Amino acid sequence: xTLNPWLDMLNLINGFQVxxxxxxxxxxxxxxxxxxxxxxxxxxxxxxxxxxxxxxRLLRALxxxxxxxxxPDRTFAxxxxxDCLRTNSATPxxxxxxxxxxxxxxxxxxxxxxxxxxxxxxxRDLHGEDVWEYRAKHPEANAIFNRAMTDMSRGGGExxxxxxxxxxxxxxxxxxxxxxxxxxxxxxxxxxxxxxLFDQPQVIAGAKxxxxxxxxxxxxxxxxxxxxxxxxxxxxxxVMRHIIHDWEDDEATAILKSCRRxxxxxxxxxxxxxxxxxxxxxxxxxxxxNMLVAPGGRERTSEExxxxxxxxxxxxTRVLPAGGFNVVEARPC
Numbered sequence: 398x399t400l401n402p403w404l405d406m407l408n409l410i411n412g413f414q415v416x417x418x419x420x421x422x423x424x425x426x427x428x429x430x431x432x433x434x435x436x437x438x439x440x441x442x443x444x445x446x447x448x449x450x451x452x453x454r455l456l457r458a459l460x461x462x463x464x465x466x467x468x469p470d471r472t473f474a475x476x477x478x479x480d481c482l483r484t485n486s487a488t489p490x491x492x493x494x495x496x497x498x499x500x501x502x503x504x505x506x507x508x509x510x511x512x513x514x515x516x517x518x519x520x521r522d523l524h525g526e527d528v529w530e531y532r533a534k535h536p537e538a539n540a541i542f543n544r545a546m547t548d549m550s551r552g553g554g555e556x557x558x559x560x561x562x563x564x565x566x567x568x569x570x571x572x573x574x575x576x577x578x579x580x581x582x583x584x585x586x587x588x589x590x591x592x593x594l595f596d597q598p599q600v601i602a603g604a605k606x607x608x609x610x611x612x613x614x615x616x617x618x619x620x621x622x623x624x625x626x627x628x629x630x631x632x633x634x635x636v637m638r639h640i641i642h643d644w645e646d647d648e649a650t651a652i653l654k655s656c657r658r659x660x661x662x663x664x665x666x667x668x669x670x671x672x673x674x675x676x677x678x679x680x681x682x683x684x685x686x687n688m689l690v691a692p693g694g695r696e697r698t699s700e701e702x703x704x705x706x707x708x709x710x711x712x713x714t715r716v717l718p719a720g721g722f723n724v725v726e727a728r729p730c
Contacts, residue, residue, distance in 0.1 A: 418459055419482070420498030423491035427456070428475060428482035431465070435474035487555075489548040496545035501531060501538060505690050518693040528692055533599060543600065546575040547607070550638065554582030556720030557669060563587050563634065566665075570595065570632030572624055572656060573640040576604045579669075581611035583636070592617040593629045624652050630659045638669035642684075643692040646705060653709035660729055666711060668725040673698045680721075699725070 398405050422428070425445040430436060436444075438453035445452070453471055460467040464479040475483075482491040496502060501524060508519035521527045532539040563569065563583050570593045571580040577594045584592050592613070594604055598621035608614040620629055625648075628635070635656050641649045656666060673681040673696050685696035697705070702725050703713040711727040 415459075415462055416494070417498050417503075418455055419464065419494045421455060422459060422464070423482050423494045425452075426484065427465075427473075428479055428486075428491070429484050431473065431475045431479070432483055435466075435468055435472045438471045438473065441473070487551075489551055492541070492544035492546075492548035496541050499538060499541055501535075502528075502691060506687075509686070509690055512689045519690040521693065539599065543576060543603070546639075547578045550575060550578035551582070553638075553669075553720050553722060554579045556722070557638075557724060558582055558586040560717045560719035561667065561724045561726075563590070566590055566634040568593070568632045568634075570629055570635045570659075572596075572628050572635055572637045572652075574636070574638070575600055576607045577601075577617065577619070578607060578611075579636070579638050580617065581608055581613050584613040584616055585611060590616070593632060594619045595622060595624070595629055597621060597623065624655050626655070628655050628659045632660070632664060634665045634667060635660060636667045636669070641668055641694075641705075642670050642688055642696050643694040645694055646708075649694070649705055650709050653705065653711065657710040657729055662729055664729065666727040666729075668702070668727070669719065669722055670702075670725060671696050671721070672702070672716060672723045672725070702727075 425447060427441060427445070430441055430444050438456055439449045441447070441456070442449035442452045456465055456473045457467055459465050459479075460473065463476055464482070465473045466476050467473055480486055481488050482494070483489065484491065502520070505520040505523055508523045511517060511522050512519045518527065520531070524531055532542055557579065564587055566587065567590050569580060569583055569587070569590055571577070572595050574580050574594045574596055580592045580594050584590055594601060594608070594617055601619050601621055604619050605614060608617050608619070622628075624640075637656075641652065644652065653666075660666070671681040671684050673685060681696045688694040688696060699713070699716050706713050706727045710730055712730050714726045714728055717724040717726070
């Protein structure tokens with residue numbers, strides 16, 4: 398922020414430009430091409446089959462917000478923030494940039510006024526189907542979403558295992574676990590544990606490759622299905638990362654009840670979610686709008702999670718910070 402309210406407001410209004418510029422840089426894998434050092438815009442244009450002048454203009458704009466560093470003769474290098482766009486970054490986020498900037502998703506945010514006026518889901522109203530139905534019919538969009546979830550899991554997984562002690566558990570069930578990145582991080586931190594990865598069949602299609610890459614495939618079972626119907630039994634901890642926030646209370650309660658039916662009395666339930674901050678503080682609030690626009694769910698306060706658990710057969714036990722998110726722990730009643 399500056400000392401000029403008008404300029405601060407202008408920068409906020411124009412934030413969409415930064416989002417799309419980052420999306421393009423990620424799609425072109427600019428950061429991957431810079432991992433070994435600075436390169437000229439012309440060389441990067443050749444490597445990415447782009448227009449050299451237009452690419453230079455993109456990169457200098459992103460250098461202005463700290464993603465790249467512009468040097469002499471139109472050369473560019475990575476900054477620590479830009480390094481997060483590398484495919485193999487320890488804290489990747491390029492997949493998320495490509496997902497939120499993808500046309501169908503982007504258009505839904507342009508339909509936010511509909512959601513605010515009606516309380517309805519913008520994506521469904523605009524496209525005639527919800528995000529899950531859309532991704533099932535559009536493999537390219539589904540692949541972008543899967544990469545986004547993998548990046549977010551890999552980037553946040555280490556923070557989760559640092560925040561929460563998994564060492565006492567012997568069977569970890571990851572419900573809605575995507576392609577298994579978070580589960581792999583947990584299993585690597587707990588070499589005596591085994592895991593079960595559970596998600597929709599089209600989501601887990603590439604999971605075994607991910608699990609093999611992390612060296613945990615021999616300790617992990619992969620099961621396809623719907624968490625509205627049933628989830629695998631036998632775990633002593635059930636993990637759901639960024640699942641419950643995708644749904645309104647009735648659907649969220651149904652998912653939690655499915656978990657409760659599968660769980661023994663001594664098991665734990667862990668939700669990895671953002672919790673909504675108090676008034677005039679930012680965390681969780683724009684993510685909540687994202688839930689309104691696209692999946693159709695909501696972010697919740699700790700008190701709202703406690704109420705949701707009470708309706709589902711659980712009791713909230715504690716909330717732990719984990720990077721930019723929280724581990725919300727509950728136990729069966």
